[in-house]
Amino acid sequence: MNIHKIIIPTPYPIGDVNAFLVKGDQLSLFDVGPKTEVALDALNKGINEAGYKLEDIEQVVLTHHHPDHAGWVDAFPKADILGHEYNDHFLRREPEFMSYRTNFYRNQLSLQAVPEKYLEKIVESKEALKLYGSTPLTKFIGDGDVVPGHPGLRAIYTPGHAQSHLIFLDESTNEVIGGDLLLDKVAANPLVEPPTDLSNRRPKALIQQQESLKLLRELNVSKVYAGHGEEIVEVNDLIDKRLEKDQLRLKQLIKHVVNTPKTVIELTMDLYPAHYRAELGLTLSKTLGYLDCLVRDGLVSEEIVNDVIVYTRN
Ligand SMILES: [Zn+2]
Incomplete structure (x- = not known):
């Protein structure tokens, strides 16, 4: 080339x-x-x-x-x-x-139990x-x-x-x-x-x-x-x-998913205690990505309870 x-x-x-x-x-x-x-x-x-x-x-x-x-x-x-x-x-x-895009994020954040006030931080200004x-x-x-x-x-x-x-x-x-x-x-x-x-x-x-x-x-x-x-x-x-x-991150995350259901924001705080505040959008999407993998691999289940997605260990 x-x-x-x-x-x-x-x-x-x-x-x-x-x-x-x-x-x-x-x-x-x-x-x-x-x-x-x-x-x-x-x-x-x-x-x-x-x-x-x-x-x-x-x-x-x-x-x-x-x-x-x-x-x-x-x-x-x-x-x-x-x-x-x-x-x-x-x-x-x-x-x-x-x-449409703003509503898409609004809807996603509410499913992840993230307070609405963070919307602007996450959707580009x-x-x-x-x-x-x-x-x-x-x-x-x-x-x-x-x-x-x-x-x-x-x-x-x-x-x-x-x-x-x-x-x-x-x-x-x-x-x-x-x-x-x-x-x-x-x-x-x-x-x-x-x-x-x-x-x-x-x-x-x-x-x-x-x-x-x-x-x-x-x-x-x-x-x-x-x-x-x-x-x-x-x-x-x-x-x-x-x-x-x-794979290493998945192993770290699975330790935090337990028998009591947890939300995406809770698991993000568990996985990124030092960074989630400053980089909420980024840490949320990473956690969500790893959770998708754990669900795909049959290690974790997700269900919607009271309009929020919760994850439990299988
Ligand atoms: Zn680039």
């Missing part, structure tokens, strides 16, 4: 994000950084270093809709914007979708939404689609960290543009997001993430161009490490 990496600063705890400029029959940019001025400077500089200008970019391709990846879709007036169709909800931010771009997609791509202008570069749907998540496999070199599916330093968070069908069914993000990692494992890829951090070459070793870490 003729690929040029551009490192872009973000205001998020994760640090820098990577964009990748790929020259094929078309000049395509995979991910575009958050919508901040410093990020635009970095994009400009990186594209210039490769010998091009912003206007030369013919396609922007998104790995997923999160603002650190999809912010500057607005900077490329001549480019088509491609990605999984779920991105479009976050680029268009139509009132109908935004209120209006301020955070400013770092999103607002140019809608011009073309949807989904699982199995070849990226236009790049024969042999195929999209693979890999939900978990985001419901819009795609990776791109170069079938000739067996390299992958991986978004946040696999990162060198940290495991990407299994964030709770509304489902792609816009129903009220919560996607089981950690289970999805594990399935997506197993899928990547089967591809035996030689290199991952990751959305953050360095490129990964010992790909399957790192996948095994991530999956083992999840």
Whole structure:
């Protein structure tokens, strides 16, 4: 793959994000950084270093809709914007979708016995939404689609960290543009997001993430161009490490699930006593992810009692 990496600063705890400029029959940019001025400077500089200008970019391709990846879709007036169709909800931010989304989280929090006052902390505020771009997609791509202008570069749907998540496999070199599916330093968070069908069914993000990692494992890829951090070459070793870490967390969590039913918020406080206050949304989605795995493995049962989900040991 003729690929040029551009490192872009973000205001998020994760640090820098990577964009990748790929020259094929078309000049395509995979991910575009958050919508901040410093990020635009970095994009400009990186594209210039490769010998091009912003206007030369013919396609922007998104790995997923999160603002650190999809912010500057607005900077490329001549480019088509491609990605999984779920991105479009976050680029268009139509009132109908935004209120559906708020209600989805409200409903989830009440099932998890989280007080309503934390809603705003968990659903991104209006301020955070400013770092999103607002140019809608011009073309949807989904699982199995070849990226236009790049024969042999195929999209693979890999939900978990985001419901819009795609990776791109170069079938000739067996390299992958991986978004946040696999990162060198940290495991990407299994964030709770509304489902792609816009129903009220919560996607089981950690289970999805594990399935997506197993899928990547089967591809035996030689290199991952990751959305953050360095490129990964010992790909399957790192996948095994991530999956083992999840197993370890499951063992820790199961100790807290007892014969008396407990709610998600109670179990989050048990599992993350030092962190749940400062990072409620994150710790809730992790706990929920592990609980989904324990239910899947038949170790724990869930039922709804008085409109709240409770978990008990089997
Ligand atoms: Zn990211």
